[in-house]
Amino acid sequence: MNDNFKKTISFVIPVYNEAENLGLLHKELCSTLFDLPYVYEFIFVDDGSADDSLAIIKRLTEKDSNIFYIELSRNFGHQHALKAGMDIAQGDCVISMDCDLQHPPQVVRQLIAKWEEGFDIVYTRRKEDKKLPRIKRKTSSLFYALLNKISDMKLENGTADFRLVNRHVLKAFSHLNENELFIRGLIKWAGFRQFAIDYYPRERYAGESKYDFRKMLSFAFRGITSFSVKPLKLIAYLGILLFLISMVLVPYALISYFIGKAVSGWTSLMISIIFFGSLQLLMIGIIGLYLGKLVIQAKQRPLYFIRDTNYSSNAASNLERPNHEESTSLF
Numbered sequence: 224m225n226d227n228f229k230k231t232i233s234f235v236i237p238v239y240n241e242a243e244n245l246g247l248l249h250k251e252l253c254s255t256l257f258d259l260p261y262v263y264e265f266i267f268v269d270d271g272s273a274d275d276s277l278a279i280i281k282r283l284t285e286k287d288s289n290i291f292y293i294e295l296s297r298n299f300g301h302q303h304a305l306k307a308g309m310d311i312a313q314g315d316c317v318i319s320m321d322c323d324l325q326h327p328p329q330v331v332r333q334l335i336a337k338w339e340e341g342f343d344i345v346y347t348r349r350k351e352d353k354k355l356p357r358i359k360r361k362t363s364s365l366f367y368a369l370l371n372k373i374s375d376m377k378l379e380n381g382t383a384d385f386r387l388v389n390r391h392v393l394k395a396f397s398h399l400n401e402n403e404l405f406i407r408g409l410i411k412w413a414g415f416r417q418f419a420i421d422y423y424p425r426e427r428y429a430g431e432s433k434y435d436f437r438k439m440l441s442f443a444f445r446g447i448t449s450f451s452v453k454p455l456k457l458i459a460y461l462g463i464l465l466f467l468i469s470m471v472l473v474p475y476a477l478i479s480y481f482i483g484k485a486v487s488g489w490t491s492l493m494i495s496i497i498f499f500g501s502l503q504l505l506m507i508g509i510i511g512l513y514l515g516k517l518v519i520q521a522k523q524r525p526l527y528f529i530r531d532t533n534y535s536s537n538a539a540s541n542l543e544r545p546n547h548e549e550s551t552s553l554f
């Protein structure tokens with residue numbers, strides 16, 4: 224890529240209302256990596272922020288030519304913002320990380336070291352963090368347990384969207400056009416040579432989490448339904464089981480009638496109506512969930528729209544080696 228220096232590393236950082244975190248993240252990355260012999264580019268993907276995030280990124284680009292912005296046309300969600308950055312980045316590898324400093328910049332050195340050893344994907348596993356709210360820890364481990372039980376893929380506990388992928392993987396991923404993106408699952412599914420690194424997350428530096436309970440639940444559903452049709456199979460199995468039960472119950476009811484012992488049990492009738500009624504609704508709901516996904520996917524809409532960017536295809540070849548002194552004095 225760049226003649227003077229060995230390799231270019233692209234950072235892809237999705238940004239949604241992270242105004243106070245941007246400067247510090249860039250500063251920490253620069254001071255952590257300045258002694259390594261690479262060229263870096265920092266691609267901030269603004270995912271429809273409503274605060275000053277984009278203006279701050281633009282201000283930074285004026286001071287540091289290795290910083291780029293991609294402005295999406297609206298809020299498409301974390302996964303789509305990541306994909307936009309991965310699609311556009313030209314580096315020899317891409318490191319994706321969150322903007323809030325929960326993914327410690329110091330761990331990036333380990334990602335790069337493993338990449339240099341020849342791994343295609345270096346992903347991370349978040350270690351249990353006692354400082355995180357109990358509810359977040361519990362729901363997170365519940366999510367991975369459920370995902371692994373139901374889907375056909377085994378995702379390790381705490382797998383985060385903090386990882387390094389090389390060019391081969393980026394090329395493979397550029398062909399993916401799934402509307403319901405669940406990148407950490409796709410990474411596992413993709414194969415290649417992978418290596419895991421454990422890290423202790425830091426606390427979010429500023430602002431608040433964009434994943435409330437509702438969003439986490441829908442993310443969990445996405446994870447399960449985009450990797451498995453097992454819920455549909457379960458419905459079929461349950462259907463068979465209920466059919467077998469009814470094969471016993473129906474003759475029992477008929478015999479009771481004929482021998483005159485049909486005590487008209489109101490309670491049992493109500494229970495079975497409620498039970499089977501709700502079961503059917505649940506099953507139709509699950510089928511509907513998959514059907515909805517088919518409808519959305521059949522439209523083949525693009526995953527995101529870019530409103531504006533200062534990133535050009537030859538950006539990587541024009542990059543400058545980061546100057547530690549300069550980058551730290553920016554903030």
Ligand code: UDP
Nearest residue numbers: 237238239270300301304321322432433434
């Ligand atoms: N993010 C995004 N679009 C969204 C929500 C989040 O680009 O719609 C970004 C956010 O700015 C951050 C990362 O995705 O860089 C992870 O979000 P967050 O820290 O809120 O998630 P949490 O760590 O709480 O799970």
Ligand code: MG
Nearest residue numbers: 321323325427
């Ligand atoms: Mg976070």
